[in-house]
Structures are given as C-alpha cells and as structure tokens.
Amino acid sequence: MLYVLFNLDKDRYVIRAKDVIEIIPLVKLNHIPKTPDYVAGMFSYRGTVVPVIDMRLLTESRELRNVMSTRIILVNYMVDDSEDHVLGLIVEHATDTVSLNEDDFSESAVHVKDSPYMTKVVTDEAGVIQGIDVKKILPEHVRKMIFARDTGKEVSLVL
Numbered sequence: 001m002l003y004v005l006f007n008l009d010k011d012r013y014v015i016r017a018k019d020v021i022e023i024i025p026l027v028k029l030n031h032i033p034k035t036p037d038y039v040a041g042m043f044s045y046r047g048t049v050v051p052v053i054d055m056r057l058l059t060e061s062r063e064l065r066n067v068m069s070t071r072i073i074l075v076n077y078m079v080d081d082s083e084d085h086v087l088g089l090i091v092e093h094a095t096d097t098v099s100l101n102e103d104d105f106s107e108s109a110v111h112v113k114d115s116p117y118m119t120k121v122v123t124d125e126a127g128v129i130q131g132i133d134v135k136k137i138l139p140e141h142v143r144k145m146i147f148a149r150d151t152g153k154e155v156s157l158v159l
Contacts, residue, residue, distance in 0.1 A: 001017075009092070014100070020074070020075055023073050040052045052090060053138070073089045077135070077138075089137070117132055117134075119131035
C-alpha cells in the first residue's frame, strides 16, 4: 500500500496515500475562535473552507517550525462514516511516498490514551515510522466545532 511519509521534528509518520487529496505549501490561516491550540486555523481551498490542524501541537504540544519544507496535507476526513470533509494537516518534510506492506506493521508497545489516531508502527533502515489514522485525528467535541452539520442554509464566509 502507498503511504505519504512526513516528519514532525525528527519523528517519522505515515498516512495512507488514498486519504490524501493534495499536498500544498503553507498558506496564511484565519484563526478559529475558541478551538484547541492545535487547530491552527482555516483557509479557503477551491471554494471550500478547510480547517487545519498543526500536527506537532497535536502530538507533542510544541508548535511546528515554519521551515521551507512545511506543508499542508489536505485529506479526506469522514465524519460518522457519512459526511466527507476536507481537513488540512500541517507537517514537515511531506516530500516522499513509500510503499509498505500492511503485514509489516506491528502494534506499538506504547499506547497513549489521548492519541487514538496513532496506529501501528513499522521499522526500516532509518528507524521507526508511526502510522496515523486520519479518521481518528479529531476528538468528537472538536469535530463538532469545526465541521458544523449541514442545516440546509447557505453560509457565506469571507476569508
């Protein structure tokens, strides 16, 4: 299976390539009031308002450095297995794809209760690679904040 490989500081992570829409340069984000610190903001992508998560703040409680290789990975984010949304993930060095066999992944010896998005791990010659499950990145209360249910009313948001 094909995965997108990225870094958060010196740690390496992968997400399934089939979940990725596009990888874009870091853009100016508008703040979303009253959201957790790891919700970096939002921007307009081809007419759609996209909330963006700072993956380093989410995983390590430290803000990502804005380096040349900082990117936003746009992913298909399914809510309740019925609503598709676009979610942005700020990462570093999202420049490679890797082909990995799912059978090579194994359970991590470490399980962090507040990190259900962390999945199995795989190792290669450079060390450990942590899997990320895109569907589990946001806790329910944050999903409800940034992805309001469709009420049938058109909403206009100027960015």
